[in-house]
Amino acid sequence: MASTVLHPAATRGHANHGWLNSYHTFSFANYHNPERIHFGALRVLNDDTVAGGMGFGRHPHDNMEIISIPLSGDLEHQDSMGNKAVIRQNDVQVMSAGTGIAHSEKNHNPDQEVKFLQIWVFPNKRNVAPRYDQQTFSPEQRHNQLLQVVSPNPDDAGVWIHQDAWFHLGKFDQGFGTEYQFKQAGNGVYAFVLEGDVTINGQPLHRRDGFGVWDTDRLSIQADSAAELLLMEVPMLT
Incomplete structure (x- = not known):
């Protein structure tokens, strides 16, 4: 019997700083919930809206794999490795902090969020050399299918990270159904509904709901409306 955890959208932590409106699925900053520290190797899932022209000043990270997925608008990135880039909707960015990196992120546009x-x-190994990468994926690539956008393998589809983790994005028509087969035994999958309504393994889910599943090897997914979905398969760390 699969084990599950349900995190309805309305139960997330919330911080509105004016320039930043952020929802936290797991404990972060001033939001602390001992029942919601992480899901396996998935430590942070923040749903952020940044006002025009505003952003996060330069700050450090180490020994963490950081993935950014823009949902709308343009996000400008600069880091201590000399990278300067703008990531947009349909891009996926990864930063392996490793031994240490400093970066800033700001809204590239002054007039839109x-x-x-x-x-x-x-990560599954500490103190790696810091690295940065980003890739663009067309909406057609994930129409009525699960598109792999993150993996542990540099030679595989999508960006890669230092962890036995796979992320997939799907954009489904109403009534579309599919299965997801776990990539690695012992892993769990955390599903996050970006838009619309889906049912996963019999559990109805709605916009911005989160649903973790483990102790199984597959998911059954049904789109109850036009829907967008992010699946994050990660090791179930103790």
């Missing part, structure tokens, strides 16, 4: 997911994953 940027919405993005900030995701942290515990």
Whole structure:
């Protein structure tokens, strides 16, 4: 029997700083919930909206795999390795903090919001050399299918991270159904509904709901409306 945990959208932590409106699926900053520290190797899932022209000043990270997925607008990135880039909707960015990196992120546009997911994953090896990468994926690539956008393998599809983790994005028509087969025994999958309504393994889910599943090897997914979904398969760390 699969084990599950349900995190309805309305139960997330919330911080509105004016320039930043952030929802936290797991404990982060001033939001602390001992029942919601992490899901396996998935440590942070922040749903952020940044006002025009505003952003996060330069700050450090180490020993964390950080993935950013813009949902709308344009996010400007600069870091201590000399990278300067703008990531947009349909891009996926990864930063392996490793031995240490400093970066800043700001809204590239003064006149519109940027919405993005900030995701942290515990690495499977410490003190690696810091690295940066980003890739663009067309909406057609994930229409009525699960598109792999993150993996542990540099030679595989998508960006790669230092963890036995796989992320997939799907954009489904109403009535579309599919299965997801776990990539590695012992892993769990955390599903996050970006838009619309889906049912996963019999559990109805709605916009911005989160649903973790483990102790199984597959998911059954049904789109109850036009829907967008992010699946994050990660090791179930103790």
